[in-house]
Amino acid sequence: MTIKPAKQLSGNGDNDTKMTVDIELLKKYDQPGPRYTSYPTAPQFHDGFGPNELLQEIQTGSDTDQPSALSLYFHFPFCESQCYYCACNNIVTRDRERISRYLEDLKREIRLFSRQIHHKRKVVQMHWGGGTPTYLTPQQISEIYSLISQQFDFSADAEISIEIDPRRLSPEHLPTLRRLGFNRVSFGIQDFYEKVQQTVNRIQPETLSRQVVAESRDLGFDSVNIDLIYGLPYQTVDSYKETLNKVIDIDPDRLAVFNFAYVPWIKKHQKLLPAERLPGPHEKLKILKLVIEKLTSSGYVYIGMDHFAKPEDELSIALKNNTLHRNFQGYTTRAGTEVLAMGITSISQLKNAYAQNVKDIITYHQRMTSGQFATSVGFRLDEDDQLRREVITELMCNNIIRKSHFEKKYKIDFDSYFKHNLEKLDEFRSDGLIRDSGDLIEVSDSGRLVVRNIAMVFDKYLAQDARKKQPIYSRTV
Ligand code: SF4
Numbered sequence: 001m002t003i004k005p006a007k008q009l010s011g012n013g014d015n016d017t018k019m020t021v022d023i024e025l026l027k028k029y030d031q032p033g034p035r036y037t038s039y040p041t042a043p044q045f046h047d048g049f050g051p052n053e054l055l056q057e058i059q060t061g062s063d064t065d066q067p068s069a070l071s072l073y074f075h076f077p078f079c080e081s082q083c084y085y086c087a088c089n090n091i092v093t094r095d096r097e098r099i100s101r102y103l104e105d106l107k108r109e110i111r112l113f114s115r116q117i118h119h120k121r122k123v124v125q126m127h128w129g130g131g132t133p134t135y136l137t138p139q140q141i142s143e144i145y146s147l148i149s150q151q152f153d154f155s156a157d158a159e160i161s162i163e164i165d166p167r168r169l170s171p172e173h174l175p176t177l178r179r180l181g182f183n184r185v186s187f188g189i190q191d192f193y194e195k196v197q198q199t200v201n202r203i204q205p206e207t208l209s210r211q212v213v214a215e216s217r218d219l220g221f222d223s224v225n226i227d228l229i230y231g232l233p234y235q236t237v238d239s240y241k242e243t244l245n246k247v248i249d250i251d252p253d254r255l256a257v258f259n260f261a262y263v264p265w266i267k268k269h270q271k272l273l274p275a276e277r278l279p280g281p282h283e284k285l286k287i288l289k290l291v292i293e294k295l296t297s298s299g300y301v302y303i304g305m306d307h308f309a310k311p312e313d314e315l316s317i318a319l320k321n322n323t324l325h326r327n328f329q330g331y332t333t334r335a336g337t338e339v340l341a342m343g344i345t346s347i348s349q350l351k352n353a354y355a356q357n358v359k360d361i362i363t364y365h366q367r368m369t370s371g372q373f374a375t376s377v378g379f380r381l382d383e384d385d386q387l388r389r390e391v392i393t394e395l396m397c398n399n400i401i402r403k404s405h406f407e408k409k410y411k412i413d414f415d416s417y418f419k420h421n422l423e424k425l426d427e428f429r430s431d432g433l434i435r436d437s438g439d440l441i442e443v444s445d446s447g448r449l450v451v452r453n454i455a456m457v458f459d460k461y462l463a464q465d466a467r468k469k470q471p472i473y474s475r476t477v
Contacts (some may be wrong), residue, residue: 017311018297021289021449023282025431030281035305036396037328038347039389040379040461047062049378051367054348054355055116059220059381061338062118068338068351070117071125072152073329075131076104076341077361080168083202084272085190085232087261089345089359090131098256102361103140107147108368109342114151117340122155125334130160135168138176145180159184159334161223167204167214172210176368178219185216186225186256192243195234199274206246213250223313226252230287231260233277237286244291248298248376255300255308256330258289259284301429304396307331320333324397330465331397345347345373353380383410384460391418392455399451400444424457 001477026339034041061067077091078099126148133141154160161184162177177185189209189405190202197203209304215226224232226247230240248254262278264270275299279287292302300308309315317332318324323336328347339349341357344364348355367374381389387410396400403414415422425441427432434454443451456462 009014017296017299017301019292019302019445021292022446023285023289025446026285026288026449027153027281028431029453030285033452034458034459036392036464037326037330038349038457039150039382039392039459040385041118041459042347043379044355045354045379048378049353049355049375049380051373051375053378053380054350054373054375056322057350057353057355058116058340062116062121067118067121068336069124069334070152071327071332071334071339071396072123072127072148073339073343073346074126074128074133074148075130075341075346075357076128076136077131077344077472078102078135079130079132079165079244079339079381080135081201082269083190084200084269084290085229085260085385086269087267088131091361092315096143099136100331101145103136105328105361105368106144109145109374110147110151112371112373114341116125116151119153121153123158124155124337125159125332126154126161127329130163130222130327132168133162133319134164134173135179137171138170141173141176142180149181161186161225163188163389164212166208169448174215174219178221183221184225185221186211186227186251186254188227189230189247190227191232191235191240191266192246193234193239196232196239199233199277200232201272210250213242213252219406223253225254226250228255229260230256230257230291231262231279231281231284233274235279235287236283237290237357240287240290241294246293246297253310253313254387255295256306257308259288260382268270298366302448303331304399304451319398322398322400324395326397352386354378385411386410387417388458388460391458393460395443395450399448401441402439403441404439421457423453428454428457 042068045410075089077089079090079092083094129142136144162184165188171448187209189204190195190200190208190352192209213224213226228243228247262270285456295308296302299310301311301313301319303309303319303324304314307315314333315324315331323333323335325332327339327349338351341348344361345356345359346357355375357374358367358376363376364374387406389407391401406412407414425434428447433444433450435442435444443454
């Protein structure tokens with residue numbers, strides 16, 4: 001098997017990031033599997049965990065001598081129109097009143113959380129996602145932002161990011177965001193090819209995408225991210241090459257190139273896509289190969305699962321130093337924070353629990369006006385879950401397991417505890433995807449491309465999920 005080498009920033013100052021990809025290997029390991037933004041994953045969340053349990057967990061987190069720092073997430077579900085590929089939790093509306101009412105509830109939730117948070121807890125990260133956060137007017141954005149700043153204490157170097165749909169920006173939006181304190185912007189582009197844009201109901205001229213990135217640079221945002229998707233109808237290797245050339249020319253600091261998850265049984269609007277025009281599995285893997293090889297040979301570091309960054313970006317540096325972490329927003333350098341999430345469907349990530357908010361705005365409104373948290377489902381991790389979560393996180397982010405660390409921390413004998421799981425690693429070992437060296441299990445450069453499959457070996461819930469009628473996870477590559 002020949003996927004090699006993933007030389008990110010080697011210690012001798014060699015910045016060669018180039019990777020080559022073996023399609024046969026990708027094909028062999030292509031199966032449905034979780035993305036592990038959490039462990040256990042969302043299908044395990046249950047309604048035995050509600051507002052009281054969330055409150056308890058928040059208080060436990062605040063009542064220690066050294067409470068952890070905080071990461072805040074805000075969900076703005078509204079969009080002006082529906083992109084047919086979208087798998088986000090969004091609401092399409094042109095009813096501005098509806099948005100205003102939601103924002104009033106969001107303000108209630110911000111106050112509700114902040115009342116429970118120890119005043120010494122610093123916010124080191126904040127992310128606004130959606131939906132389309134910039135579908136809010138600059139005035140609405142400013143109001144929410146100032147309330148958050150009054151209610152929480154931000155560290156001076158907090159990372160403050162927002163997802164932006166370039167089609168929904170007025171001339172005031174970007175300057176307002178910068179003035180308020182946002183320092184990272186993430187633009188959805190998906191694909192430059194017009195035929196693809198028409199088919200997915202997202203017409204976004206190239207000039208507009210270039211213009212918003214240039215303006216962000218002028219305004220001094222620290223980092224610009226671009227999101228692309230591969231696997232959409234009418235995409236081919238050649239068409240995607242063009243899109244990648246244009247994106248490389250735009251020169252973002254980070255890139256996320258997502259694998260299109262075609263799940264029309266969950267997202268009904270995906271039925272509007274011409275299924276017969278979706279690239280077949282082999283074409284799709286060829287596009288993935290193109291993406292990885294082209295971006296890494298253009299100087300981007302492969303961070304892991306869909307993500308690329310420039311060598312000097314903090315994600316690349318964290319990858320090199322084995323300090324990368326992962327939460328619901330993706331890869332992060334802010335390890336050890338608790339994520340407090342507000343807005344419908346959002347998921348809080350506390351030290352030993354997850355809590356997901358209700359999915360509809362009517363129930364959300366009822367909860368907020370009665371002063372209750374909006375939790376609808378959640379999960380409290382037992383010690384085995386915590387151990388497996390850490391193993392999976394280490395694999396997914398830093399590509400290494402140091403057995404002695406887990407033995408000391410969890411008082412186990414690693415090899416006996418994971419006897420049955422470790423047996424399942426044999427095939428990965430014989431394909432050269434992992435290496436054992438004494439205390440260490442390391443994911444090889446080749447193995448990084450199928451790291452979800454390796455992590456799945458340690459997931460004790462997958463057998464239960466497999467019994468469900470419809471696949472609940474997208475494919476791993
Ligand atoms: S991709 Fe973004 S803008 Fe399009 S429907 Fe989904 S959330 Fe809305």
